Amino acid sequence: MMKTKTLALLGASTLGMLMTASAVQAQQSGYLTILVDNGPQSIATMEAWADAYTAENPDVTIDIEVRPGGGEGDNIVKTRLATGAMADVFSYNSGSLFQAINPTQNLMPLTDEPFQDSVQDSFKSVVSADGEVYGAPFAPAMGGGILYNIPIYEELGLEVPKTWDEFMANNEAIKQAGKVPVIQTYADTWTSQLFVLSDFFNVLAEEPDFAEKFTANEAKFATTPAALRGFEKLEEVAEADYFNADFGAASYADGVRMVATGEGAHYPMLTFAIGAIAETTPDHLDHVGFFAQPGDSAESNGLTTWMPDSLYVPKNAASPELAKDFVAFVASPEGCAVRNEAVGATGPYMVAGCELPDDVPPAVSDMMPYFQEGGQNAPALEFLSPVKGPALEQILVEVGTGSRSAEDAAALYDEDVRKQAQQLGLEGW
Amino acid sequence: MSVSVSAAPAVSPAPPAPRLTRRSPYPGWFFTPAAIVYSVLFLAPTFASLYFSLTRWTLFDSEFIGFENFAQFFREPFLIKGLINTVIYAVVTSGLKVVLGLLLAVMLTSQIVARGYLRSVVFFPVLVSTVGVGITFTVLMHPTQGMINETLAMFGIAGPGWLTDPNLALYSVALVDVWKGVGLATVIYIAGLVVIPRDYYEAARIDGATPWQNFWYVTLPLCRPATSTVITLSFIGGLRTFDLIWAMTKGGPGFASDTIASVIYKQYQAGFYGLSTAGNVVLFILIALLVVPLTMILNRKQGHE
Secondary structure, three states, X not given: OOOOOOHHHHHHHHHXXXXXXXXXXXXXXXXXXXXXXXXXXXXXXXXXXXXXXXXXXXXXXXXXXXXXXXXXXXXXXXXXXXXXXXXXXXXXXXXXXXHOOOHHHHEOOOOOOHHHHHEOHHXXXXXXXXXXXXXXXXXXXXXXXXXXXXXXXXXXXXXXXXXXXXXXXXXXXXXXXXXXXXXXXXXOHHHHHHHHHOOHHHHHHHOOOHHHHHXXXXXXXXXXXXXXXXXXXXXXXXXXXXXXXXXXXXXXXXXXXXHHHOOOOEEEEEOOHHHHHHHHOHHHHHHEEEEEOOEOOOOOOOEEEEOOOEEEOEOOOOOHHHHHHXXXXXXXXXXXXXXXXXXXXXXXXXXXXXXXXXXXXXXXXXXXXXXXXXXXXXXXXXXXXXXXXXXXXXHXXXXXXXXXXXXXXXXXXXXXXXXXXXXXXXXXX | OOOOOOOOOOOOOOOHHHHHHHOOOOOHHHHHHHHHHHHHHHHHHHHHHHHHOOEEEOOOOEEEOOOHHHHHHXXXXXXXXXXXXXXXXXXXXXXXHHHHHHHHHHHHHOOOOOHHHHHHHHHHHHHOOHHHHHHHHHHHOOOOOOHHHHHHHHOOOOOOOOOOOOOOHHHHHHHHHHHHHHHHHHHHHHHHHHOOOXXXXXXXXXXXXXXXXXXXXXXXXXXXXHHXXXXXXXXXXXXXXXXXXXXXXXXXXXXXXXXXXXHHHHXXXXXXXXXXXXXXXXXXXXXXXXXXXXXXXXXXXXXXX
């Protein structure tokens, strides 16, 4: 299909798409638009895939559009879907946020595409609605936990903590040595959520059915001690004054730089930040390690995992066949190889046949045991329940700045999720 | 339309003339373009939003839920704080704009060197994009690397976290708003001051008035029209302020500098379209409730003068 079109058509295709809604002409042309979030590694990998794909299919032209992340990005994705102005391929979260963009109405099912055979079921389950699969993985699975600066640990002779108390003892030692124990970056408010979200393995260890009860409005953060612990952990770290001096104004990019260069020792973050470190401070990639957020007992030490974001094709895509072909390319071993080349390996892939290179950064090799035989992991709450309140990040900024107590914050968050549950029309709210 | 005063009343051309004078020379359908634009861009969305504020709306479909959204909006834990913040913000910014604008205008209408240049300098911030100003001041107000705190540090003062201290953030944004908006207030005051007749000042001088008495008993009362314009404009501006707050703090840290407009925007961002539409209806009513009496009071006082 892509071999047949002429160059003249190609040049006209942009104009044609703007002028007419007739899909026939656009389908024939090799013009593809992609909307991707503005994280450094997202842009770098998408450009690498576009280059690799157009190298194989020289008649295809690909335009990459960039959107903000976080709430502003949600807004753009929803508005463009609702107005039928979405790009042919776009990246967006899997799990609860995926459910909120009304997939059955807006997205093209990819269930029967051949590439789905090699995609792991655990991933398919978080991009499915009403029995259809709508997404394709374009990144490795992630862990939520704590990135740490290895040189600081070596210099002070510290051990990777297995319990929360050990973690706090390490923090104290780091503070005594005149260094910053914990990095927080509240200019990008979403980064404030990690202490709570990454604690979910520990919640499930004590309350295995928390997610179902939470969705059914039967369990609450404020009244479930195990769930409240995440809020309390942030509060403890804040009260002990372990944060960097500019934590209120520092950004995610600052945080990534600080943990890489040793300006701070711990940065609670998702492991996708490894890609950002590889992109921005490659010389320090070997200085960053990773461990799961410790619980209260050393026996149950495991990782809270995140499914990667996904690529989707909107129902009214201008060139659906081309879009599907591109998505299949990304979700193939070849696509993984291109990604490895572009930003390095950041975790286990969701596609069978995708290999990690031999020399992975220490943060990745630290994470792999949790996924392998004998390791423990559990998905984050947003993959087990569609209910996620929009104000969690602001509420946690309040806890981090000391203007709200942990109990109060948890209760406020319980109130916040009600709106989301009602908007989704769930039973029992 | 000259009416002939000829002595021949029986002649027919006379009757159309009175009709022509009564009617507008343009046909009524000349209004239709404006009416269509107004209806499509203003009336239709206004009434549609009144309807959607009564629904749970996902952009894709909507479900009628009565006044549930309004109940939810007033249950919103951050709303009360947002309401208080909005009023504080509006009072602080319009108050400071009145005081500073008047002082600057008095200075800039007196005989000082480089008056024209200084007038442009004061007005210049008005011309700059609000978001640009917000981002610039966010950098300047950075707690450790910002130019403001670095300058303070040179004098041995540990500057506060202008935008990161929850108790300070709202006021920091308000100050930037004043910096940006005071030029407009000054221009309005300059216009108000130059029309005050010189005779009053002359009479006051003959009576032996001090410069302070000049200002207090002559300038201030006579520039009341300018004052009420400045108050009304900046108060409404303060009530619905959004761009500067969003560019500088996004309502943070936490909810410390949330105003009604930013609370509404966050609901919209989170996908609660019906709820945020309800919020806009509330904001509309609130502004009307505060501003209509305010304008009436200001205008009545003006009438007494």
